[in-house]
Amino acid sequence: MGKIRLYVDHPLGAGKSVPLDRDRTHYLFSVMRRGVGAELSIFNGRDGEWTARVAEAGKRGGLLEAVGRSAPQREPPDLWLLFAPLKKTRTDFVVEKAVELGAARIVPVLTEFTNAERVRRDRLQAHAVEAAEQCGATYVPEVVEAVKLGSLLDGWDPARRLLVCDEALAVPAGDPTGVAAPAAILVGPEGGLSEAERTRLHALPFTRPLSLGPRILRAETAALAALTLWQAAEGDWR
Amino acid sequence: MGKIRLYVDHPLGAGKSVPLDRDRTHYLFSVMRRGVGAELSIFNGRDGEWTARVAEAGKRGGLLEAVGRSAPQREPPDLWLLFAPLKKTRTDFVVEKAVELGAARIVPVLTEFTNAERVRRDRLQAHAVEAAEQCGATYVPEVVEAVKLGSLLDGWDPARRLLVCDEALAVPAGDPTGVAAPAAILVGPEGGLSEAERTRLHALPFTRPLSLGPRILRAETAALAALTLWQAAEGDWR
Numbered sequence: 001m002g003k004i005r006l007y008v009d010h011p012l013g014a015g016k017s018v019p020l021d022r023d024r025t026h027y028l029f030s031v032m033r034r035g036v037g038a039e040l041s042i043f044n045g046r047d048g049e050w051t052a053r054v055a056e057a058g059k060r061g062g063l064l065e066a067v068g069r070s071a072p073q074r075e076p077p078d079l080w081l082l083f084a085p086l087k088k089t090r091t092d093f094v095v096e097k098a099v100e101l102g103a104a105r106i107v108p109v110l111t112e113f114t115n116a117e118r119v120r121r122d123r124l125q126a127h128a129v130e131a132a133e134q135c136g137a138t139y140v141p142e143v144v145e146a147v148k149l150g151s152l153l154d155g156w157d158p159a160r161r162l163l164v165c166d167e168a169l170a171v172p173a174g175d176p177t178g179v180a181a182p183a184a185i186l187v188g189p190e191g192g193l194s195e196a197e198r199t200r201l202h203a204l205p206f207t208r209p210l211s212l213g214p215r216i217l218r219a220e221t222a223a224l225a226a227l228t229l230w231q232a233a234e235g236d237w238r
Numbered sequence: 239m240g241k242i243r244l245y246v247d248h249p250l251g252a253g254k255s256v257p258l259d260r261d262r263t264h265y266l267f268s269v270m271r272r273g274v275g276a277e278l279s280i281f282n283g284r285d286g287e288w289t290a291r292v293a294e295a296g297k298r299g300g301l302l303e304a305v306g307r308s309a310p311q312r313e314p315p316d317l318w319l320l321f322a323p324l325k326k327t328r329t330d331f332v333v334e335k336a337v338e339l340g341a342a343r344i345v346p347v348l349t350e351f352t353n354a355e356r357v358r359r360d361r362l363q364a365h366a367v368e369a370a371e372q373c374g375a376t377y378v379p380e381v382v383e384a385v386k387l388g389s390l391l392d393g394w395d396p397a398r399r400l401l402v403c404d405e406a407l408a409v410p411a412g413d414p415t416g417v418a419a420p421a422a423i424l425v426g427p428e429g430g431l432s433e434a435e436r437t438r439l440h441a442l443p444f445t446r447p448l449s450l451g452p453r454i455l456r457a458e459t460a461a462l463a464a465l466t467l468w469q470a471a472e473g474d475w476r
Contacts (some may be wrong), residue, residue, distance in 0.1 A: 080423040090456075109444055111427055113431070162421075210401040214474055226401060
């Protein structure tokens with residue numbers, strides 16, 4: 001952790017020079033104060049993750065040199081997320097979490113009751129890139145232009161199953177006497193648990209590790225995902 | 239939807255008078271512009287949900303009359319969420335989502351690497367109440383005072399299993415060739431899908447409803463929960 005990880009829209013290979021765009025130049029040299037010789041991780045969504053070294057550092061641009069591949073390219077499963085745009089913060093949040101949770105494509109859909117605030121595809125795509133930088137993904141899901149639900153269904157490939165989350169489908173309150181055994185979920189801080197904490201936890205008879213997939217989830221995402229898995233497996237979503 | 243739903247810290251029963259605190263007085267009469275005779279839903283976390291009518295509406299207070307019970311009390315399963323406090327927005331988010339996803343108790347824990355920003359228990363508890371008002375829950379999880387992880391483990395009841403989400407436990411990248419069938423998840427807008435949309439979707443051969451438990455999830459929570467369930471069942475979390 002702590003290593004800088006940047007998305008670059010450029011082919012990657014051993015010894016390749018990789019120019020930095022203005023935003024990343026500013027971030028790397030001004031915000032993070034790195035200079036020539038500094039090491040970081042880069043990925044382009046296609047060629048895996050590479051270790052790179054800063055070769056030139058300027059005010060308005062810079063050059064990296066790709067040194068060696070540090071992780072293979074890893075595509076998420078072929079899962080799309082279609083969602084009706086929400087208010088700005090909550091839409092950003094959905095995009096960020098969809099990347100962490102491994103969606104392959106993000107589709108804003110306009111339904112009859114969607115508040116048709118304008119969807120800024122480019123801004124959401126940039127947000128997806130940032131989320132991929134943060135979560136260790138080598139893949140960045142494409143955010144496509146907002147599309148009407150009707151048109152989307154007209155052209156739907158029936159080989160792709162569509163799971164519909166609709167509040168009208170919420171399970172009616174069943175037996176309110178919960179029978180699940182008591183349980184608790186522990187989500188550590190962004191910096192991770194310490195070795196001592198980890199060792200103690202693993203030695204305790206009542207703990208069990210819970211795996212949340214191959215990407216690094218932010219703490220709040222881990223909390224939600226863990227609650228969801230538990231509710232579905234043992235709680236009142238069964 | 240659209241009906242006002244308020245938490246009140248007062249016993250509920252047929253014909254009972256229920257005083258409003260200052261915040262809810264302001265919200266109900268000034269923000270939402272309701273007056274004497276208006277109907278709303280109330281709950282206190284213990285006695286189920288009740289239909290109530292405004293009996294008195296003043297500037298600094300008001301009185302409701304509980305008319306009849308509209309939903310039984312429903313306790314979530316005995317699941318606690320322990321989490322290391324994050325930055326304000328993300329902590330608020332965790333609390334909000336823990337209520338929606340049906341946690342019974344919320345425990346801020348201080349670990350070795352937790353950035354010990356002061357945790358304001360009362361603010362988080364108020365946030366949990368708001369989330370319960372919004373998600374149709376009749377139960378409000380208690381947010382307890384922040385506690386050190388070590389002390390918590392010292393006094394742990396071994397009958398309560400503790401699931402540890404730790405990034406060091408993330409599954410190492412396995413077979414990167416996903417074999418899951420193509421899929422998509424659809425999350426409707428906050429106002430729900432229209433009847434026409436719903437009818438069409440249900441008639442299509444490639445759709446399948448996905449149930450996300452007995453509480454009403456906000457759209458962004460539904461998106462996350464659905465992604466999680468799919469990844470665990472069919473995606474790269476298996």
